[in-house]
Amino acid sequence: MNKINSRTWQTLTVILVIIGVLIMALSGSMGRLVGKALDPLVGVQSWFATRFQVMVEFFTVPTDINSLRTENTALKNEVSQLQSEILELKQQLAETDILYALLDFARSKPQNQYIAASVIGRDPSPFLNYIIIDQGSDNGVYKGMPVVTQQGLVGRIDAVTASAARVQLITDPGSVVNVTLQESKAEGQIVGSITGDVYLQMVDTSITIPEGDLALTSGLGGSYPAEIILGQVFSPEVKQGELFQSASVQPAVDFASLKAVLVISNFTAVDIVPLVPTEAP
Numbered sequence: 070m071n072k073i074n075s076r077t078w079q080t081l082t083v084i085l086v087i088i089g090v091l092i093m094a095l096s097g098s099m100g101r102l103v104g105k106a107l108d109p110l111v112g113v114q115s116w117f118a119t120r121f122q123v124m125v126e127f128f129t130v131p132t133d134i135n136s137l138r139t140e141n142t143a144l145k146n147e148v149s150q151l152q153s154e155i156l157e158l159k160q161q162l163a164e165t166d167i168l169y170a171l172l173d174f175a176r177s178k179p180q181n182q183y184i185a186a187s188v189i190g191r192d193p194s195p196f197l198n199y200i201i202i203d204q205g206s207d208n209g210v211y212k213g214m215p216v217v218t219q220q221g222l223v224g225r226i227d228a229v230t231a232s233a234a235r236v237q238l239i240t241d242p243g244s245v246v247n248v249t250l251q252e253s254k255a256e257g258q259i260v261g262s263i264t265g266d267v268y269l270q271m272v273d274t275s276i277t278i279p280e281g282d283l284a285l286t287s288g289l290g291g292s293y294p295a296e297i298i299l300g301q302v303f304s305p306e307v308k309q310g311e312l313f314q315s316a317s318v319q320p321a322v323d324f325a326s327l328k329a330v331l332v333i334s335n336f337t338a339v340d341i342v343p344l345v346p347t348e349a350p
Contacts, residue, residue: 173219181294182335184210188327189233196265197324198241199224204332205232213292213338216330221298221321222246222286223330225338234332238324239299240265247290248299251283259284259299259318267318269302274314278305284318291339 190201204210206229216223216236224244228235239246244261248269257272269284282302288295298321305316 181333183331184208184334185329185331186210186234187329196240196263198238198261198265199227200236200238200324200327200330202234202236202330202332203232205230205234207231209334210234210332215293215297215333215336215338217297217333218322218327218330220323221300222293223322223324223327225292226332236330239320240267240324245290246293246299247287248284249287250278250302251285253278253282256287256289257313267300267320269305269316269318270313272305272314272316274307274312276314278302278314278316280304293338294333294336 184204186202186204188200189203191197192199200223202210202216210226210229212226212229214226216225222239224236224238224241226234227237237244238261239259240261242261242263246259247256248259249256250272253276255272255276255278258270260268260270262268269278272278280303284299284302286293286295286297286299300318300320300322302316302318305314307314
């Protein structure tokens with residue numbers, strides 16, 4: 070009898086506990102109780118997770134830094150290589166533009182024959198009176214041949230080897246070019262100077278020279294073919310008592326940036342010195 074009562078009470082207790090749990094679950098109290106019961110466990114888990122993450126970073130971060138440094142070095146090398154390639158492409162593009170300009174110039178004057186040449190040397194003085202080109206007698210280049218670019222007259226060949234030639238520029242103090250001014254139709258000579266400046270001389274004082282008048286080779290004297298641009302005339306000056314007027318000339322060619330030129334190969338300079346009258350001894 071006592072055993073039956075004990076079992077009955079146990080059963081009722083279990084039933085009451087289950088009912089109580091169900092009521093608490095339905096009312097939401099169970100979640101709060103479970104949460105409070107698990108709070109210490111969550112704190113412990115968070116503590117272990119934090120320490121574990123610290124340990125992972127301690128062992129992996131140095132490897133990541135080395136990896137990043139290696140990657141950064143590789144990227145820098147790649148950027149440097151790309152920059153070099155860009156500079157090379159720009160240089161090739163500039164050279165192509167020059168060659169196209171020279172080709173257009175050659176096509177505009179089909180009566181002439183040309184030998185293309187690259188500039189491989191320059192006058193070491195600050196006044197730039199000559200350049201060296203990479204074409205010589207083996208390529209049909211000879212002394213006296215005119216040298217031009219798409220901009221205008223450069224000068225003429227004054228020394229030749231088998232594989233190279235020296236070009237006397239119109240800025241050289243020994244250079245004299247007979248010219249005609251396009252607008253005023255005046256004739257004169259353009260000469261170089263020791264400073265590299267270029268001047269117009271031997272123009273009749275009765276002729277009015279407008280500012281910016283264009284100077285072209287006249288063909289007189291036999292040194293250059295006619296109608297090649299030399300530059301623009303500025304600041305004409307007539308000095309009292311002088312028979313001729315003079316002026317400054319801005320060359321059409323940028324001599325400091327010359328990279329390629331054309332040699333007019335079918336023009337033969339004429340030496341008229343023996344024909345020039347001289348004073349009697």
